Amino acid sequence: MKVKIFLASLLLSFTAYAFAQDAKAPTASQDAGYKTSFKRNKAGDNWFIHLGVGAQTIFGDHDMDGELMNRMTVAPTLSVGKWFSPYWGVRLKGQGGSLHGVENHGNFMQHDRYYNVHMDAMWDLTNYWGKYNENKFFSFVPYLGLGFAHRMQNDQTIPSDLDLPYNYGRYSNVISMNTGLMFGFRLSKRVNLDLDLAGALVPDYFDRITQNAEYEGITAATLGFTFKLGKTNFEVVEPMDYNLINDLNGKINGLRSENDALSKRPVSCPECPKVAPSTTSAINYVPNVVFFRLNSAKIDANQQISVYNTAQFMKNTGEKIKVVGYADKKTGSGGYNLKISEQRAKAVAKELSAKYNIPSEKIVVEWKGSDEQPYPENNWNRVVIMTAQ
Numbered sequence: 001m002k003v004k005i006f007l008a009s010l011l012l013s014f015t016a017y018a019f020a021q022d023a024k025a026p027t028a029s030q031d032a033g034y035k036t037s038f039k040r041n042k043a044g045d046n047w048f049i050h051l052g053v054g055a056q057t058i059f060g061d062h063d064m065d066g067e068l069m070n071r072m073t074v075a076p077t078l079s080v081g082k083w084f085s086p087y088w089g090v091r092l093k094g095q096g097g098s099l100h101g102v103e104n105h106g107n108f109m110q111h112d113r114y115y116n117v118h119m120d121a122m123w124d125l126t127n128y129w130g131k132y133n134e135n136k137f138f139s140f141v142p143y144l145g146l147g148f149a150h151r152m153q154n155d156q157t158i159p160s161d162l163d164l165p166y167n168y169g170r171y172s173n174v175i176s177m178n179t180g181l182m183f184g185f186r187l188s189k190r191v192n193l194d195l196d197l198a199g200a201l202v203p204d205y206f207d208r209i210t211q212n213a214e215y216e217g218i219t220a221a222t223l224g225f226t227f228k229l230g231k232t233n234f235e236v237v238e239p240m241d242y243n244l245i246n247d248l249n250g251k252i253n254g255l256r257s258e259n260d261a262l263s264k265r266p267v268s269c270p271e272c273p274k275v276a277p278s279t280t281s282a283i284n285y286v287p288n289v290v291f292f293r294l295n296s297a298k299i300d301a302n303q304q305i306s307v308y309n310t311a312q313f314m315k316n317t318g319e320k321i322k323v324v325g326y327a328d329k330k331t332g333s334g335g336y337n338l339k340i341s342e343q344r345a346k347a348v349a350k351e352l353s354a355k356y357n358i359p360s361e362k363i364v365v366e367w368k369g370s371d372e373q374p375y376p377e378n379n380w381n382r383v384v385i386m387t388a389q
Helices: 002-020 125-129 242-263 301-317 334-356
Strands: 028-032 047-059 073-083 088-103 108-123 131-133 138-151 172-186 191-203 215-229 288-291 321-325 363-367 383-388
Touching: 047 088, 047 191, 073 108, 073 215, 088 138, 088 215, 108 172, 108 191, 125 138, 138 191, 288 301, 301 321, 301 334, 301 383, 321 334, 334 363, 334 383
Parallel strands: 321 363
Antiparallel strands: 028 131, 047 073, 047 215, 073 088, 088 108, 108 138, 138 172, 172 191, 191 215, 288 383, 321 383
């Protein structure tokens, strides 16, 4: 009896391990991303590099006095980042070039060379509020970050009639506040086309001219390609089937109670009458079952013992076996459940033939979907039952 308890405990431990260590977890979630648990990827996975180019302009005190098209300049961008989950990540982005600002009510245009390097936190709303799928075509990613902006020394000739600060041409260093929206379009497993609408706030003295406003804004719209490095997807963590675990715990407790009762029996028993041996032979076979996870037709490692025992029975007796697949009725449509019960039954039959060399003509395969429920517990009906013919 102690051996039985040990084996049952071992089976329970292995069941928990098998559910936690599934060889191939799904890469699409059934629920919204924020309701789903994902496996943590390696440090070298989910990195990306983005190269883009577009247009930018600065909005200062008198910039609205100039024509917008005359103030727009080329904006090259370079980003390197990493996604830590399907919906949040960080990146280091650099943007620069020349800024054309207008002063003196449109009579003077500045030509300032600059760069702005900032660290952003990114939030993929399509994967957070929606279901995660690595093949999703569109993504919407707001971001927010802080950075360092540097205006280079300006040697531009200033007209004599302009009243500009004495240190106008000197460089300046400021802290930048950055935000924006990214619209991503999946081209392939490793390449995205991204539209980045970016904005940065810098102190008014960034251009060495201070007037009424506290801040100046730099806006840009760029289009570029994102190249994904390392592993590109995230795997969904499938929860353990706690109903199955509780059922095994109940069996263990029952065996313990039985063992306690047997330990209290008398050391010696009165002589019992001899029982004549039976002259009839019968095949003693209790139906074997293989339980499956939700939406799965894969035989878990902890269920292989049932397939093995059935194969040994067939080899020892030469009997035929009926393999019947089922699905629980509380999940899925009738058509879907019929299909997955068929897949489950055929998976068990294939295992008997391929792994244990059981002739296919000795296996009768049937499937019932969710029209028949062999067990009162809903989760138990994700099952294949094997019975002797």
